[in-house]
Amino acid sequence: xxxxxxxxxxxxxxxxxxxxxxxxxxxxxxxxxxxxxxxxxxxxxxxxxxxxxxxxxxxxxxxxxxxxxxxxxxxxxxxxxxxxxxxxxxxxxxxxxxxxxxxxxxxxxxxxxxxxxxxxxxxxxxxxxxxxxxxxxxxxxxxxxxxxxxxxxxxxxxxxxxxxxxxxxxxxxxxxxxxxxxxxxxxxxxxxxxxxxxxxxxxxxxxxxxxxxxxxxxxxxxxxx
Numbered sequence: 001x002x003x004x005x006x007x008x009x010x011x012x013x014x015x016x017x018x019x020x021x022x023x024x025x026x027x028x029x030x031x032x033x034x035x036x037x038x039x040x041x042x043x044x045x046x047x048x049x050x051x052x053x054x055x056x057x058x059x060x061x062x063x064x065x066x067x068x069x070x071x072x073x074x075x076x077x078x079x080x081x082x083x084x085x086x087x088x089x090x091x092x093x094x095x096x097x098x099x100x101x102x103x104x105x106x107x108x109x110x111x112x113x114x115x116x117x118x119x120x121x122x123x124x125x126x127x128x129x130x131x132x133x134x135x136x137x138x139x140x141x142x143x144x145x146x147x148x149x150x151x152x153x154x155x156x157x158x159x160x161x162x163x164x165x166x167x168x169x170x171x172x173x174x175x176x177x178x179x180x181x182x183x184x185x186x187x188x189x190x191x192x193x194x195x196x197x198x199x200x201x202x203x204x205x206x207x208x209x210x211x212x213x214x215x216x217x218x219x220x221x222x223x224x225x
Contacts, residue, residue: 008152009141011056015049019130022048026104039105039118046125049133061152062140066197073195074203079185081207088180088212088225092190096179114217122225123213131205134171137150139192139201140184143167156196164189177224184208 022045026038058064107118144151146163168185175181189199195201216224 001039003085008059009078009145011052011059011142012057012136012141014056014134015052018052019045019049019133024033035051039107040121041119041186042105042125046121046129050129053129053132060136062136062198066199067195069195069197069200073191073197073200075202077191077204078207081193081204083107084184084187084208085211085215089215089221091177091180091183093179096177098173098176098178103225105225106222107217117216119213123210123217124183127177127206127210130209131202135188135198135202135205138167138171139189140198141171143189143192155200156192157194159193164193 022041026041039071053060105122107122108113109115139156141151143159143163144154144156146166147160148154148157164186168182168189171185172178172182184205188205191201191204192198212224216222
């Protein structure tokens with residue numbers, strides 16, 4: 001079948017779009033007055049995105065037939081993930097942030113105690129689901145599409161500096177910490193260009209998000225969530 005529903009871009013757009021739509025829905029006034037803890041909508045966000053990934057799992061050629069990478073590139077991914085985490089919490093300057101920092105997700109009960117069920121759901125979603133959906137969309141799809149409309153036919157190594165920069169810029173402004181997001185987009189994109197294996201930037205991205213989640217819980221810097 002070659003319908004738009006099964007077009008190559010769609011499996012890489014839908015999981016990301018579902019995640020963003022439910023993120024936006026959390027702020028709607030429709031929840032006011034209802035006895036619903038909207039923090040649990042994050043579980044629905046991650047769950048639906050994961051369900052879409054599973055449904056389209058056979059469509060992800062960049063994941064299913066990824067080239068093998070040397071140990072050195074995995075070490076580079078580890079260093080990159082650590083570095084981006086450091087930059088994310090270090091570049092917390094006013095000019096590098098869009099809007100005022102807000103704590104959108106605070107996993108505390110009425111007594112100020114951690115709700116570990118919410119913490120685990122949040123970190124699991126951020127470290128296991130988000131890196132996959134974002135790398136499929138931002139790096140595999142958008143970055144390559146900017147150079148070649150038949151993006152699956154383009155070897156990541158041939159992605160231009162222009163496509164890398166533009167995709168990283170849009171990735172950056174999607175996040176409140178736009179400067180850190182821009183640098184992260186450049187790092188993850190370059191990892192993909194160098195390795196040709198999308199699992200490499202996914203691994204770096206997952207490590208960044210895992211460390212950020214642990215740091216947020218340890219310090220109470222909820223504005224990062």
